Amino acid sequence: MDPTTKINIPESTRERIVIIGGGFGGLQLARKLTRKDLYQVVLIDKNNYHQFQPLFYQVAMAGLEPSSIVFPFRKLFQGKKNIFIRVTEVTSIDPIKKTLQTPLGFCNYDHVIIATGADTNFFGNENIAKYALPMKSVSEALYLRNNILDDYEDALTTPDYDPRQELVDIVIVGGGPTGVELAGSLAEMKKHILPKDYPELNIEEEVDIYLVQSGGELLKGFSAESSEKALKYLEDMGVKVLLNSRVTDFDGNLVHFNDGRSIPTQKVIWAAGIKGMPVDGLPETSVTYGNRLAVDRFGRVKDTENIYAVGDVAYMEEPNWPKGHPQVAQVAMQMGSNLARNFTNRIKGKEEVLFTYNDKGSMATVGRARAVVDVPKPKFQFGGFFAWLLWLLVHLFAILGTRNKVFVFINWVVNYINYNQSLRLIIKPKIKEL
Amino acid sequence: MDPTTKINIPESTRERIVIIGGGFGGLQLARKLTRKDLYQVVLIDKNNYHQFQPLFYQVAMAGLEPSSIVFPFRKLFQGKKNIFIRVTEVTSIDPIKKTLQTPLGFCNYDHVIIATGADTNFFGNENIAKYALPMKSVSEALYLRNNILDDYEDALTTPDYDPRQELVDIVIVGGGPTGVELAGSLAEMKKHILPKDYPELNIEEEVDIYLVQSGGELLKGFSAESSEKALKYLEDMGVKVLLNSRVTDFDGNLVHFNDGRSIPTQKVIWAAGIKGMPVDGLPETSVTYGNRLAVDRFGRVKDTENIYAVGDVAYMEEPNWPKGHPQVAQVAMQMGSNLARNFTNRIKGKEEVLFTYNDKGSMATVGRARAVVDVPKPKFQFGGFFAWLLWLLVHLFAILGTRNKVFVFINWVVNYINYNQSLRLIIKPKIKEL
Numbered sequence: 084m085d086p087t088t089k090i091n092i093p094e095s096t097r098e099r100i101v102i103i104g105g106g107f108g109g110l111q112l113a114r115k116l117t118r119k120d121l122y123q124v125v126l127i128d129k130n131n132y133h134q135f136q137p138l139f140y141q142v143a144m145a146g147l148e149p150s151s152i153v154f155p156f157r158k159l160f161q162g163k164k165n166i167f168i169r170v171t172e173v174t175s176i177d178p179i180k181k182t183l184q185t186p187l188g189f190c191n192y193d194h195v196i197i198a199t200g201a202d203t204n205f206f207g208n209e210n211i212a213k214y215a216l217p218m219k220s221v222s223e224a225l226y227l228r229n230n231i232l233d234d235y236e237d238a239l240t241t242p243d244y245d246p247r248q249e250l251v252d253i254v255i256v257g258g259g260p261t262g263v264e265l266a267g268s269l270a271e272m273k274k275h276i277l278p279k280d281y282p283e284l285n286i287e288e289e290v291d292i293y294l295v296q297s298g299g300e301l302l303k304g305f306s307a308e309s310s311e312k313a314l315k316y317l318e319d320m321g322v323k324v325l326l327n328s329r330v331t332d333f334d335g336n337l338v339h340f341n342d343g344r345s346i347p348t349q350k351v352i353w354a355a356g357i358k359g360m361p362v363d364g365l366p367e368t369s370v371t372y373g374n375r376l377a378v379d380r381f382g383r384v385k386d387t388e389n390i391y392a393v394g395d396v397a398y399m400e401e402p403n404w405p406k407g408h409p410q411v412a413q414v415a416m417q418m419g420s421n422l423a424r425n426f427t428n429r430i431k432g433k434e435e436v437l438f439t440y441n442d443k444g445s446m447a448t449v450g451r452a453r454a455v456v457d458v459p460k461p462k463f464q465f466g467g468f469f470a471w472l473l474w475l476l477v478h479l480f481a482i483l484g485t486r487n488k489v490f491v492f493i494n495w496v497v498n499y500i501n502y503n504q505s506l507r508l509i510i511k512p513k514i515k516e517l
Numbered sequence: 518m519d520p521t522t523k524i525n526i527p528e529s530t531r532e533r534i535v536i537i538g539g540g541f542g543g544l545q546l547a548r549k550l551t552r553k554d555l556y557q558v559v560l561i562d563k564n565n566y567h568q569f570q571p572l573f574y575q576v577a578m579a580g581l582e583p584s585s586i587v588f589p590f591r592k593l594f595q596g597k598k599n600i601f602i603r604v605t606e607v608t609s610i611d612p613i614k615k616t617l618q619t620p621l622g623f624c625n626y627d628h629v630i631i632a633t634g635a636d637t638n639f640f641g642n643e644n645i646a647k648y649a650l651p652m653k654s655v656s657e658a659l660y661l662r663n664n665i666l667d668d669y670e671d672a673l674t675t676p677d678y679d680p681r682q683e684l685v686d687i688v689i690v691g692g693g694p695t696g697v698e699l700a701g702s703l704a705e706m707k708k709h710i711l712p713k714d715y716p717e718l719n720i721e722e723e724v725d726i727y728l729v730q731s732g733g734e735l736l737k738g739f740s741a742e743s744s745e746k747a748l749k750y751l752e753d754m755g756v757k758v759l760l761n762s763r764v765t766d767f768d769g770n771l772v773h774f775n776d777g778r779s780i781p782t783q784k785v786i787w788a789a790g791i792k793g794m795p796v797d798g799l800p801e802t803s804v805t806y807g808n809r810l811a812v813d814r815f816g817r818v819k820d821t822e823n824i825y826a827v828g829d830v831a832y833m834e835e836p837n838w839p840k841g842h843p844q845v846a847q848v849a850m851q852m853g854s855n856l857a858r859n860f861t862n863r864i865k866g867k868e869e870v871l872f873t874y875n876d877k878g879s880m881a882t883v884g885r886a887r888a889v890v891d892v893p894k895p896k897f898q899f900g901g902f903f904a905w906l907l908w909l910l911v912h913l914f915a916i917l918g919t920r921n922k923v924f925v926f927i928n929w930v931v932n933y934i935n936y937n938q939s940l941r942l943i944i945k946p947k948i949k950e951l
Contacts, residue, residue, distance in 0.1 A: 091674045093717075131670065132942045150582050155941045157714040167717070170670045170943075187674045221944060236565065236604045240525045240621045280591040283527075283601070486931055490924065497920055507589045508566045509604075510655060 090188035092167050095123035098193040100426065101183060102126050103173045103362065105133050105156055107412040108394030109198030111419030117163040121430045124166040125190065127183075131155055131170045134221050135482050137412065138491075140261060142224040144268040145232070145506040146498060149221045151490045154483040173199075176364040178387050183362075194389045196422065197362055197376060201395035201410055204356035204373075214335040215353040218261065227352065229509045234349065236509075239283055249349045251290045254338050256330050257354035258296030259303065260447040263313050265352060266294040267449035270320035280507065292322050293346065297329045297355070302455070304409060305445055309455035312466040316449040330355075357410060359396040371398050372407065380437040382422045393418035401439060408440050412481075417441060448474045451499070524622035526601050529557035532627040534860065535617060536560050537607045537796065539567050539590055541846040542828030543632030545853030551597040555864045558600040559624065561617075565589055565604045568655050569916055571846065572925075574695060576658040578702040579666070579941045580932060583655045585924045588917040607633075610798040612821050617796075628823045630856065631796055631810060635829035635844055638790035638807075648769040649787040652695065661786065663943045668783065670943075673717055683783045685724045688772050690764050691788035692730030693737065694881040697747050699786060700728040701883035704754035714941065726756050727780060731763045731789070736889070738843060739879055743889035746900045750883040764789075791844060793830040805832050806841065814871040816856045827852035835873060842874050846915075851875060882908045885933070 100116060102109045105128040116124050135152040142149050160166050171185040176195065183190045203217035216227050231253070238250040253269060255262050269292045277286040284290075294301075294317060300310040301317075301324070317324055329341040330351070339345045359375035366386045371377040375398035377385040382397065384390045394415030398407045408414040418438060425435040448454040454471035457464050475495060482488055494506075534550060536543045539562040550558050569586040576583050594600050605619040610629065617624045637651035650661050665687070672684040687703060689696050703726045711720040718724075728735075728751060734744040735751075735758070751758055763775040764785070773779045793809035800820045805811040809832035811819040816831065818824045828849030832841045842848040852872060859869040882888040888905035891898050909929060916922055 091676045130943065131666065132944070148582055148584050149944050150942055153942055153944070155714075158941065161713045164716070169674065171674075225944070232565065240603065242525045279595045280589075282598070486927070489927065493920070493923065506584055507592065508584055508587055509564065510566070510583050510587070510659070 086184065086186055086188055088188045090169065090185060090190045092125060092169070092190065095165075097121065097123045097165070099123045099125060099191070101190060101192040101195045102198055103183070103196065104128060104198035104200055104394075104396075105130075106136070106198060106200045106394060106415065108200075108397075108415030108419040109196065110156075110159075111416045112196060112198065112393060112423050113166065114159075115420060115423030116426060117160060117166045119427060120165050121427060122165065122194075125192075126156060126160075126166060126168045127171060127173055127185065127190075128156065128168075129170070129172050130220075131157065131168075133159070133483060136219075137478055137481075139218050139221060139224040140264045140268060142221060143218055143227040143231075143265065144272060145228050145508070146268065147491060147494055148506060149225055151487050151494065152482060153221055154487065159483065173362050176362045176390070178364065178366075178390060181389065192389070194391065194426070196382075197384070197390065197392040197396055198394050198415075198419070199360045199362060199396050200415075201357035201373075201375075202360050203353055204358040205353065206356060208332070211330065211333050211351070211353065214333050215256070215351040217353050218265075219357070230350065232507055232509050235277070235281055235284070239281065245347065248289065249336055249347045251284070251286075252293070252346065252348040253291075253350045253352065254293045254295060254330075254346060254348050255352045255354060256295045257356065258294060258298070258301040258324075258326075259354060260445075261354040262294055262296070262352075263301055263317065263447055263449055265354065266292055266317055266322045266324075267320060267453070270317070270322050271450050273321070276507070294322050294324045295328050295330055295340075295355075296324070296326050299327050301326075302447055305447070305455065306457045306464045308464045309445075309447070309457050309466065312455050313447060313449055316453040316466075320450055320453075357395065359398070361392075361396055365390070373398065373410075375407075381425060381435055382418060382438065391422060393422055399438065401437075404440060409445075411445075413443060414440055446470065446474050446477065520618065520620055520622055522622045524603065524605075524619060524624045526559060526603070526624065529599075531555065531557045531599070533557045533559060533625070535624060535626040535629045536632055537617070537630065538562060538632035538634055538828075538830075539564075540570070540632060540634045540828060540849065542634075542831075542849030542853040543630065544590075544593075545850045546630060546632070546827065546857050547600065548593075549854060549857030550860060551594060551600045553861060554599050555861060556599065556628075559626075560590060560594075560600060560602045561605060561607055561619065561624075562590065562602075563604070563606050564654075565591065565602075567593070567917060570653075571912055571915075573652050573655060573658040574698045574702060576655060577652055577661040577665075577699065578706060579662050580702065581925060581928055583659055585921050585928065586916060587655055588921065593917065607796050610796045610824070612798065612800075612824060615823065626823070628825065628860070630816075631818065631824065631826040631830055632828050632849075632853070633794045633796065633830050634849075635791035635807075635809075636794050637787055638792040639787065640790060642766065645764065645767050645785070645787065648767050649690070649785040651787050652699075653791070664784065666941055666943050669711070669715055669718070673715065679781065682723065683770055683781045685718070685720075686727070686780065686782040687725075687784045687786065688727045688729060688764075688780055688782050689786045689788060690729045691790065692728060692732070692735040692758075692760075693788060694879075695788040696728055696730070696786075697735055697751065697881055697883055699788065700726055700751055700756045700758075701754060701887070704751070704756050705884050707755070710941070727759060728756050729759045729762050729764055729774075729789075731761070733761050735760075736881055739881070739889065740891045740898045742898045743879075743881070743891050743900065746889050747881065747883055750887040750900075754884055754887075791829065793832075795826075795830055799824070807832065807844075809841075815859060815869055816852060816872065825856060827856055833872065835871075838874060843879075845879075847877060848874055880904065880908045880911065 132153040141147040205212040234250040241247040332339040376392040382391040395410040444458045446456045452468040454474045455466045456470040566587040575581040639646040668684040675681040766773040810826040816825040829844040878892045880890045886902040888908045889900045890904040
């Protein structure tokens with residue numbers, strides 16, 4: 084591949100819309116745009132599949148297979164003639180020439196949508212970035228799974244108490260939905276699975292799961308009732324929740340806290356923050372809070388032309404959301420839909436529509452029959468078994484593909500009945516050194 | 518881990534049997550031995566799961582997930598108190614001291630069973646070993662899958678015909694069941710899936726699948742009828758079968774044949790032969806044809822004491838099999854069972870039993886409704902839809918775990934109905950560089 088040549092995409096009489104990233108926002112946009120043959124759509128993603136982020140933690144905990152929560156783009160767009168999928172990365176954008184650079188070559192655009200999402204934010208701490216485990220892709224979730232299982236295997240042949248503690252204890256940093264869900268499912272794994280798999284280890288006494296939250300409450304942004312319920316659930320399940328605590332450093336064996344305490348562990352899972360991943364080449368003035376791209380209510384990136392952003396990488400203020408929207412799938416999908424409608428309106432000579440977020444509520448699951456749901460209108464909150472059932476249903480229906488839905492459903496049912504998945508596999512594709 | 522110390526396994530008053538390798542033979546032995554509490558069993562395997570080799574090719578062809586055809590050892594042996602599983606490699610054996618060396622430390626044994634199986638045989642050709650793709654583990658199958666999909670993605674951005682040919686053509690070497698099954702499912706992928714996933718490529722005209730066989734017939738060891746049927750099936754499906762051809766070299770871009778011909782391709786799948794993988798430290802006189810360990814009818818390795826071998830790594834002659842048994846799962850499982858029985862007999866003061874292979878027949882599948890079955894007693898052969906159905910049933914029942922059976926079954930049914938799996942995913946666990 085020669086990056087100085089033009090990437091091989093057929094020329095078209097239609098305007099070309101390039102979408103960078105096939106997450107919730109980019110994919111929604113692409114699906115709506117390809118229903119009508121008004122534009123040529125180019126979808127660029129690092130992977131050949133869409134990832135269902137809300138269930139990454141179940142992949143990490145060996146509860147689901149990666150293939151059950153991802154879906155190949157090519158299969159999704161089979162039969163659509165106006166979309167061209169390229170599996171590569173956009174390294175920079177040239178807003179003057181209206182081109183994107185990729186390792187496969189450059190690509191010109193008429194309109195480009197930055198839907199690159201967000202990545203883990205280590206807040207500049209290089210040690211933590213080096214040693215802690217992030218979970219922002221299915222690959223990272225799989226790596227985390229392999230890591231946890233490898234360490235329990237190693238613990239078996241580590242007769243001394245102290246080095247064994249480093250292997251079996253797990254520290255999760257970040258009390259948002261991801262951290263809470265991870266801590267909950269690790270607690271269930273500790274209770275139901277590890278004692279059966281590792282009868283040689285004293286799981287009950289030796290394994291500790293810590294959840295570290297810088298603020299005074301879990302699930303920031305949820306109702307106070309939900310935060311308190313989540314805390315109670317986790318503590319009932321044996322998770323050691325450290326509120327008002329911050330991790331200041333981690334050297335791979337010892338994690339340090341702001342109050343001077345430290346915990347010996349080799350595994351720190353970092354779910355403490357995210358930052359936008361805008362593309363290089365945009366004006367500095369386009370980037371705002373959280374490394375996100377400032378966009379107007381039409382999704383247009385500030386100080387640019389024909390460049391849009393949707394989803395986690397976009398920062399949009401609207402009257403009800405003066406500090407921007409939460410970085411969740413719902414916002415991304417609605418932004419994608421709105422932008423698709425506006426592109427259609429544009430061709431049809433209709434007026435473009437301002438984006439308005441329709442908040443359907445928030446939910447987080449902690450464990451079996453333990454979840455919390457906040458509904459905004461009418462405002463109410465509930466938890467427990469029905470919240471958990473609702474969480475399962477909502478996520479099951481949101482997963483792409485019938486086969487995936489069926490497989491996830493069977494996995495959940497089997498897991499509910501026998502508490503005992505069979506996915507604790509350390510599978511790594513063999514790499515051939517050339 | 519300190520390899521000079523003793524590996525952490527509790528001492529026992531019972532004799533210790535160490536099984537190296539949890540393939541069909543080793544696993545069968547371990548399962549039978551752990552039913553009775555007569556010995557302490559130690560199972561050592563590189564992976565934490567058993568692999569179902571006969572379906573590797575479906576993993577490579579994105580028809581099944583790795584997790585559907587492997588099963589974690591720990592789950593299999595949950596509740597058994599007399600087995601200790603260690604995920605590591607045996608680097609050497611010391612028959613005098615009766616110890617095994619592993620990276621985790623050394624391990625003493627009273628009896629050791631070498632069930633290490635066989636690996637790809639490149640017949641000493643270093644270029645082929647370096648560039649060709651083997652398929653003797655689920656990791657290698659997954660790597661092969663990623664490789665095939667990556668190359669089709671690359672073909673899209675390769676406008677010139679010749680370099681594109683290297684990416685899309687596939688050469689399979691070896692006309693045994695693995696090669697035949699791979700060629701057949703590649704032909705189906707070419708017909709049903711690739712044109713839908715890659716409408717930009719001219720799949721029908723540009724993609725060629727070659728199957729290379731050194732002898733004059735496919736499926737050596739099967740009946741002449743089966744060999745001929747398999748050839749006819751493959752040719753009907755558009756596979757270019759090259760009989761009486763041998764690959765002499767492969768440089769990563771061009772594969773050379775003994776008749777001077779060559780084919781440009783980057784993908785040569787090597788299924789042309791296997792060789793035993795005995796453990797270092799055994800007497801040279803123990804090793805015989807195909808790098809296998811010569812064993813007597815009790816499985817005892819020649820010129821050793823308390824060392825046994827089962828499965829593909831074992832070479833045993835019996836009156837009906839003067840040149841040894843075929844290296845297949847049936848033989849390995851029966852050897853494992855017989856050895857388990859003899860260990861039990863030994864403790865109970867009963868006489869040990871000679872191994873006799875009960876040949877239940879051979880089968881190979883080529884594609885949808887196309888398979889061949891040879892039954893030895895009464896001797897007959899059949900092919901077509903019923904052979905294919907029988908192949909599916911036999912393999913479905915042989916897979917470990919109810920959940921796996923269900924998932925494989927659903928995948929097969931979905932695939933049968935819509936010809937269109939959704940597993941074409943290039944998923945690689947993210948490796949963190951430390």
